[in-house]
Amino acid sequence: MSTLEDRLKAQISRTGPISVAEYMARCLLDADDGYYTRRDPFGLAGDFITAPEVSQMFGELIGLCLAQGWIDQGRPERFLLVELGPGRGTLMSDILSATHVVSGFAEAAEVWLVEASNALREIQAEVIDHEQINWVDNFADLPDGPVYLVANEFFDALPVRQFQKTEMGWAERMVGIDNEKLVFGLSPPVPPPLGAETQYTTGDIFEVNPQAHDIMAQTAERIRDFGGVALVIDYGDWGSSGDTFQAVRHHKYVDVLCEPGTADLTAHVDFRALAGAADAVNATALTPQGQFLEALGITIRAERLIGAGAQRPNIERDLLRLTSESEMGALFKVLGFYPNGAPPLAGCNL
């Protein structure tokens, strides 16, 4: 059977270069050969480790933050507990176990998972212990109701379009073929991408994530209309940071165009663009993950786990991994959303 690379090349030969976003979407979610469609990429033996896979403390504190939001907004008696891109289901599982202490929360929660990969849905069904779990392909498919939502390393997996400033104005970065190899090229001139102001000079790259914008805008409208909160955790910054398109295989950076479908492709999240899309509600300040977890009491939680018999060196190692500035504590950031007039989110800077 032909590989995804063969099929992409055949398509490009037939109909011309494709955008970086189309390339990224095909590599990640192609029905036969997509990176997420086919495999479980997590863990030591996989390609990368996410915060919930590092330690249960991460999901437990996220759970308590969501539950505090639920209490602050009058404990709605039915709500959607939503995770975007739940991976192995570890985060949702830890959210549910930590929130058992919050009276009424679990009973009021309907679990809704937005997940494109059937392979990962099967793992999630095994890992998450809840009476009723629902899956949808798209955020727009969720039923009405208050939404308490978390997305960890989800937005970085959504396809970005890249635009480059040239002598002749802006052009879109495309994936084409040269000498039978996939290569980057540029489209004919296009109008300036929305948000790319005048400070850009020739050679600069500006990334736009249309799907992230749409999902964030829909999330905000739902929070405005029905109540709820959203927590977005990811690596990225306030604004577009140039070319952040990257590929990781077996915990190492590799060429993004090499062996499509076999490496994790991501781009840094532009939190300013997310906040702009969510203007229907309040946003917290962008908060480094380390500060967020400390404010929610991760050090106390770590001591409790040690007191309950967990190995001190392991817990301390995981704590550092999640919070230290030289590990995940500063690169990863948290942005929270909540209705106008509601109390702000626990753990997030104002």
Ligand code: SAH
């Ligand atoms: N949140 C998890 C996994 C992050 S990996 C964790 O922290 O461990 C990204 C997840 O998003 C995977 O579950 C992947 O299958 C899913 N995903 C990627 N693109 C998606 C899309 N367009 N729609 C729905 N799910 C998607």
